[in-house]
Amino acid sequence: MSATAVPIRLALLVLAVCAAPARAASPPALDAVAGALAREVGPPVEGRRALLLDVETRAPALAAPLETALDAALSSLGYAVTPLGGGAQPERSARAAGQDWLLRVRAGLVPGRREVALIGELIPAWASFFLQRRPDARAIPPRIVQARVAADPETLLLAREAAPTGAPFATVRTLARLPGRVLALAIGEPGEPGHAAIVAVTPEAVVVLSPAGERIAERLDLPGAARPVRDPAATVAVGDFGGGRIALQRAGAARGEVLALRGASLEPAGALDAAPLCAGEAGRLFGGFEPGTGVLRDVLGPLVDPATAPRSPRTLYGAACAPRGGPLSYAIVGTDLAVELLGPALRPVAPRAPVSTGCGFALADLDGDGTAELVVSAADPAGPERLRVLAPLAEAPLLLESPTVAGAVLAGAGGDVTGDGVDDAVLAAIVQDGGSVATELLLVTSDPREAR
C-alpha cells in the first residue's frame, strides 16, 4: 500500500460513515432478545446463509423494530437476511426465493411479567437431494428457538396492544382471594428489579403476591405488638426504604417497620418513625396515625420526620401515590370523604369537578397518557359497592363505572401488574366467606389482553 493510499482510504471511510443513514439504536431489550434468539439459532452451517425472516407480533408497532433487531443479530452471525414483508405462505415463498432457511418469529409480552418473549421456528427451505420426488418435503426437521428478556419502557411501549374498538376503558376481574381482611395494599418491585409484586397487609400478616396472585412470601405478625384499635388499619409502601423495599405501619404500633424480600422470606430490615403512606416516582410520602385510632393525622411529608406539623386538624383515611408521578402525583382522602389531589411538589391540584370516593382508592395511569387516573370505591355507605375510574382533570371525568362489586372496598394501590408497562390498579374488597372474612383482590386494568 502506498503512503498516499492510507489517508485516502481513511477519508473515504469517514465519508462513508457520514453518508450512511443514521441508524437509530433499537431499544436495548429488543437488541438483547434478538441477540439471544440469534444465539439460539446459531451460526450458519454448511454455508447455508440465506434466511427469510417472518416476524409476527400481537402489537403491530413492535413488528418492524423487532424485525430490524433480528436482522442485525442474525446478520452478525453471518446470515444473509431477507425480511418477508408479508405474504400468505412464507415457507413456499422461501423455497421459491431460493432461501436456505425460514425463521418464523412470534413475539409478545409475557402476561404478568415485564418481559418480552420470542418464539421462533427455524424451518429448512432448501430442496433435499434425496427427496426430489417430494419437492415440499423439508430436508431436515425444523427447530424451535426461543428467548425472553426483561422489557424496557420503550419495548413495553411498542409491545402494548391496542384496545379493540368499542372496548371499555378498563376491565375489572378478581385477581386473588386472601383469608382475612386486607388493610393496606402496595404494588411495586419489593424484590428483584423488574419483578412486580403486590404487598398486602392483613391484621395477622404481610403477604407478597405475584402478579398472577400466587403467594410469594408471607410474614406473620407478632401478637400484641400493637395496641388494640377498634378499626384495624395499616399503611404500606414499596420503594427504597434503606435496608428493604417494603415499609409498613399498623395502627396502634409504636413504629413502622421495613421488610426485605429475600427469596421466599420477608425479613426485618429496619424501623421507621413514621407511617409510610405510599411511594411513587414523584417520591415517598410519610404520615402518622392518630394515636389509638385507625385513621391518620393530616401529616404529609417526603421524609421521616416525626416533628412534621399537621396541615390541619382533620383526619385522613389514607393517601395514594401515582406510580409514575405526573401532574396528579398524590391523592389524599379525609375521613370526611373529601378527596384532595396534589402535584409532584405536594401542591394542590384542582379537579374539574368534585370527586368523591369511599376508603378504597388508588392512583394509576391506566391509559399511559402520563396523568394518573383515580380509581375509587363508592362513597355512599347506604348504596352498593362499585368501582369507578375517574380522570379528575378531564372534561368528562368518569371513564368507567363497574357493575356492583360484592363486599366493601377498603384499600387499593396502583402499579403495573399485567406487565404491559402501563399502570393497573388493585383494590381490596372485604367479603363474607362463610362465617369468616376474606378479601377479594380486584384488578382494574386497561391491558387489552385482559379484555379477551
Place this chain on the structure above:
Amino acid sequence: MMRALVLALCLAPALAAAGVRPSYGGTIRIGVGTAPRLGDGAQGPGDAFVERATAAPLLELDAAGALAPGALAEVPLPEAGGRAFRLRLRPGLADASGRPLGAADVAARLAALLSPDAPSPDAWVALPVLGADALAERRASLLAGVQVLSPTELLVTLAFPLPEFPWLLAAAPLALRGAGPFVAQPRRAPQDPLVLVRNDRHHLGRPFADEVRVVAVDPRGAARLVEQGGLDLVLRPEAAGGRAGPVLRALAATVALVNPARLGPGADAARSALRALDRTELARRFVRGPAEPLRTLVPPAILPGAPHDDAPPAVGAALPARLALLADSSAPDQRALAERIQVKLFDRGIRASVDLADGGRFRARLAAGDYDVALLVVPVQAVRPALAAGQIAFAARGARAARRTMAALAGLEGDDALAAAARVARELDLVPLVASGVRASPAAALQGLAPRPDGAIDAGALWLLRRGAP
C-alpha cells in the same frame, strides 16, 4: 392469637354496604324513653345502653349469638361435670382511670351482687355460685365458690351443674364497672342528659365517638329531633323519624304474679282468668313496640314455641270478691296492659281495679307481698332458657325460687325447656303475658349500629359519617 383475631373480626364495627371505614370523633346524641339510671337493675333500654357503655362484659356475644372473649381472654370450658369454670382475664386490663383490673375485681363484683347490706336487683347472676346463699344470708363472710388463683385467673365453683354459666358471664350485671368504652360524667339531676366520655383505655381500643349524650325524649319530640338532626339515635318502643332501624329483640318479659295469700280461695279463678287471656291480642294491640305473646317464662326470642302441657282452666272456682291489679306506672305499656286485663277479668265476673305505683313504690309493695295480682316487667339479660327463667323468677319470687328455676332448666333446650319453663311458671304462680322490645331509629349519619342477640348495643362501635364532598 387466633381467638383474639376472630373476636376482633366478629366485634369489628359492621361495615356499611359500600367501602367506608369508621371515622373517629364527634358526639352521638341518643334519645330514650326514660332518663337513664346509673347502677344495678337496668330497667329500660336507656339503662341497658348506659350499663353496657360504661362496663366491660366478661364475655361478648357475636352476631351469630355465640360467646366470644370480652374482658376474659377466652370462653371458659366446664370442669368438674359442669360445676366449675376457670376464668382467665385478658392481661393488661384496666379501668378508665388506669387502675389495673384482674381476677380479684371479678370476685369482688360477684360478692358485691350478693351483699346482704345492699341487695342488688342483679343478684340473680351470682346465685348459682357455691356459697351464694350463705353470703346473702350472712352465714358466711366470703363467697365459697370463688377462688382467686392469680391476678388474672379465678376458679368459680357452682352450687349445681349449670352448663349455661358462660352465658351468665356475658350478662351486663357481671361486666366490669368503669372499664367500658365510655365513662359516665356526674349530672346534677337524674332527669338531666347523661354525658358519657370516651375511655381510651378500653380493651378493644378507643371508641369511635368522643362523647355520647343520652337524653329522655317523648315520642313526638324524638321524631322531630331525628328529622331535624338533633338526635342521632332513638331507642323507644315506637319508630322515630323516617328511617327504619333494627328491632332490638323482644326480651322484656311481662308476667302476672298471683298472690294466693291475699286472694285466698279466689286465687284459682284469678289464675284461670289470667291464663285465658288472649296474649296475642295483648301483644298486638296494647304494647307500642315490637312484641310477642309470652307462652312460658322464657321470651320466644330465646325459646320459641309453646308448651304442650298447658294446665287446664279451673272449673267452678270461687271468684275473688275484689281484685287489685298492681302495675308499675314507670314501665312502658304497663298501664295499658293492666287496663285491658281489668276489662277481661270483668268479662269473667271478676271485679278488678288497677293500682298504679311508680318504680320504687312498686318494687317495695312487690317485695312486701302487698298486691293481689301484680304485673311485673323483667328485661331479660341472658339468652339461655335457664338463665332467663331464673332472672324472672328472682325478680318475682326471690333468690330461692331463682336458684330452683335455674337448676330445673339447666341444660334444657327445645321442648324439654318449654315444658320445664311452663311447669316452673305454675309452681311460682306466675302467668306469662307478653315479651316486648324496642326499636332503634338511627339518623342517616349514624353508622355501626348492630344490636347483638341479647339486645345490647356496643356504644363504642357507633360512629358518625361525615361528608365533605358530594
